[in-house]
Amino acid sequence: MNARRTLLLALGGLVLAIGLTFLLDPYRNYQLALAAAYLCATAGLTVLVGLSGQLSLGHAALMAAGGYGYALTSQALTSAGVNGVPRFLAATAAAAVAAGVLGLLLGLAGARLHGPYLAGLTLTLVVAVPAVAASVGALQGDRGVRIQFEGVPGPLKALIALEQWQAWVALAVAAVAVTGLALVRDGRTGLRMRAVRDDEVAAALAGIAPARVKVLAFVVSSVTAGLGGAVLTFVTQSVSPGAYTVSLSLLLLVAVVVGGLGSLLGAALGAVLLVLLPWLVGTLTDVLPLPSQVTQRLDGTLALLIFGLLLIVLVAGAPGGLAGALTAARARRRARGRPPAPGRTAARLAPTAGDDPTGPAARPGSVGPTATRSGEPVRTPTEG
Amino acid sequence: MDRFVFLLGTGLARGTLFALFALALVLIWRATRIVNFAAGAMAIVGVYVGVAVTGLTGSYWWGLVATVLAGGVVGLVVERGVLRFASARSPLSGVILAIGLVIVLQSLLGIAFGQQHEPVPAPFSDRPLRVGGVPLLSPYDVFVVIVALGLMAALRLLFVRTTLGLQLRAAAFAPEVARLLGVRVARMRTVGWVLAAAAASLAAMLAVPKELGLNPHAADMLFVYAFTVAVVGGLDSPGGALLAGLTVGVVMSLVTGYLGATLAPVAVLVLLVVVLLVRPSGLFAQAEARRA
Numbered sequence: 045m046n047a048r049r050t051l052l053l054a055l056g057g058l059v060l061a062i063g064l065t066f067l068l069d070p071y072r073n074y075q076l077a078l079a080a081a082y083l084c085a086t087a088g089l090t091v092l093v094g095l096s097g098q099l100s101l102g103h104a105a106l107m108a109a110g111g112y113g114y115a116l117t118s119q120a121l122t123s124a125g126v127n128g129v130p131r132f133l134a135a136t137a138a139a140a141v142a143a144g145v146l147g148l149l150l151g152l153a154g155a156r157l158h159g160p161y162l163a164g165l166t167l168t169l170v171v172a173v174p175a176v177a178a179s180v181g182a183l184q185g186d187r188g189v190r191i192q193f194e195g196v197p198g199p200l201k202a203l204i205a206l207e208q209w210q211a212w213v214a215l216a217v218a219a220v221a222v223t224g225l226a227l228v229r230d231g232r233t234g235l236r237m238r239a240v241r242d243d244e245v246a247a248a249l250a251g252i253a254p255a256r257v258k259v260l261a262f263v264v265s266s267v268t269a270g271l272g273g274a275v276l277t278f279v280t281q282s283v284s285p286g287a288y289t290v291s292l293s294l295l296l297l298v299a300v301v302v303g304g305l306g307s308l309l310g311a312a313l314g315a316v317l318l319v320l321l322p323w324l325v326g327t328l329t330d331v332l333p334l335p336s337q338v339t340q341r342l343d344g345t346l347a348l349l350i351f352g353l354l355l356i357v358l359v360a361g362a363p364g365g366l367a368g369a370l371t372a373a374r375a376r377r378r379a380r381g382r383p384p385a386p387g388r389t390a391a392r393l394a395p396t397a398g399d400d401p402t403g404p405a406a407r408p409g410s411v412g413p414t415a416t417r418s419g420e421p422v423r424t425p426t427e428g
Numbered sequence: 429m430d431r432f433v434f435l436l437g438t439g440l441a442r443g444t445l446f447a448l449f450a451l452a453l454v455l456i457w458r459a460t461r462i463v464n465f466a467a468g469a470m471a472i473v474g475v476y477v478g479v480a481v482t483g484l485t486g487s488y489w490w491g492l493v494a495t496v497l498a499g500g501v502v503g504l505v506v507e508r509g510v511l512r513f514a515s516a517r518s519p520l521s522g523v524i525l526a527i528g529l530v531i532v533l534q535s536l537l538g539i540a541f542g543q544q545h546e547p548v549p550a551p552f553s554d555r556p557l558r559v560g561g562v563p564l565l566s567p568y569d570v571f572v573v574i575v576a577l578g579l580m581a582a583l584r585l586l587f588v589r590t591t592l593g594l595q596l597r598a599a600a601f602a603p604e605v606a607r608l609l610g611v612r613v614a615r616m617r618t619v620g621w622v623l624a625a626a627a628a629s630l631a632a633m634l635a636v637p638k639e640l641g642l643n644p645h646a647a648d649m650l651f652v653y654a655f656t657v658a659v660v661g662g663l664d665s666p667g668g669a670l671l672a673g674l675t676v677g678v679v680m681s682l683v684t685g686y687l688g689a690t691l692a693p694v695a696v697l698v699l700l701v702v703v704l705l706v707r708p709s710g711l712f713a714q715a716e717a718r719r720a
Contacts, residue, residue, distance in 0.1 A: 099523055153701060153704060156704070157704060157708050158708075159520055160462075160465075163463070164700075167655070168696065175693040179694065290648065297527060298528070341538065342539060346539065349531070349536060352532035353532055359528065360510070
């Protein structure tokens, strides 16, 4: 896909989504805004994991960095007398910078680590978030930072509700983030990331600096996660460590795997699922005639249970995720149009197509960097 | 000075627990090249069983036995049922499966028992004993250290002195060769998981009375610290896990005592970052032995 087509597609999608907000009631618009915020983070994560083969369990911490960056800048600008669009843009930029810097540090460490070590480091980071919030005075501990109320701008006030305006802003930011990621993915950098993921030594021999590519992937992914945090802060008008827990980090991972690793469409599906599934489950348990104690216990946890089961089943059985299943369905339709292939090919295609839409690339092996026969990930010569 | 000695003692007691839990991670890493990110959630399942048995029988000791057995069963089920599907080609698929397992186990426990913290009383006094006027370890701390060190010693004997231990090591280090020589590699892998999960459950059971209490997330922090310990010690090295466990325990205890409890997780993070930057595979890892 060339760059101009990507941009047109993004613009079209944004206009369509903004049109959609007129059909939704305020609560649905609020949910849409949340989904857009999560999309920033899941899209970044899916590019990091799917394209560069690095796993982060700490993307909630990067969102938190963005959220705090946004809130603190917004507060500072409010007291300096700056309001409206300039304040929003400056605060969002600050969010991107804050998350990007944290991502740069993580990426520098990540370039030297493989698989489980990086996962553990990022997990420790997200566990430390409440501790950092509690020990740095400006972050105000568990209460978090509140920001100035950001209402609908004057001329639009008569036309749209607050939730709709928030959805617009969230969708716009998500569109910018996802478009940026799509451009990276389709460009030279994306090609390099895939090369490093598949075979670091071969990539190094081809003149690519694997460490630099890995760090870049981390920074790009972190910046979009930070934008997600900024949007979340903008919508909820506050930021606190309670919003960026280990659970959120794990859920982001669930979302990108369930959606389909490496696919931006999958990231969008995952983000929508993150918002819709808990709500659906909550509605269902409210409707069912259950004792209130049971409902209380199921609230929140049942949705998590479904997420966890989905994750296990998909990684074990259908690594392509939802996006992979869509591709497979398309492939099946195309295959039906053609005359049956000779031999076993057709028979083999039918039962496995759902699991393996695009050949080896969608197998579990593609989840991470290729390992050598003994299971030992390839090391860069500099480590020797 | 009294305070320093007290913090040092408490730190060493906590450190042995971290070391025991880290040993569980090391065992599984050696056998399957998977970092078991579900270790905390699996261990807490065993603790719930143990606390229930203690409640039914009125005996702490039956509860302790039940914890170890239940932990072993969880290890068996998890290895046979879920992590068998982890792709050998990708280090990430094992991590992702384990994360799915964490979410499933914790939400099942939450649905079954709720999210509240249930207090778990310690079987011995928690008041520090005074040695020459200086407050040192509590009887419960002494108990924890003895059980943890005893189990670690028993595991070491098992691995070094018995045929099963030899087969376990062979299956972990050279699966192909071991298989040719008649070792049932898959079974050894399962045994490794069972041993590791039982040890982790025991560590969690010992840790719970000193923490806030029992709830589905009670072992989360224990896991994070144990992971740090395992990495600092080098994921391959049981001796490294013990040494690193004691180090991390003491560092945490000193930071908590002198700078405040909120800074302890940050200190652990800093320690992890520093070690990983200096030695990306941990301090005691033997990269050459692994490649052979």
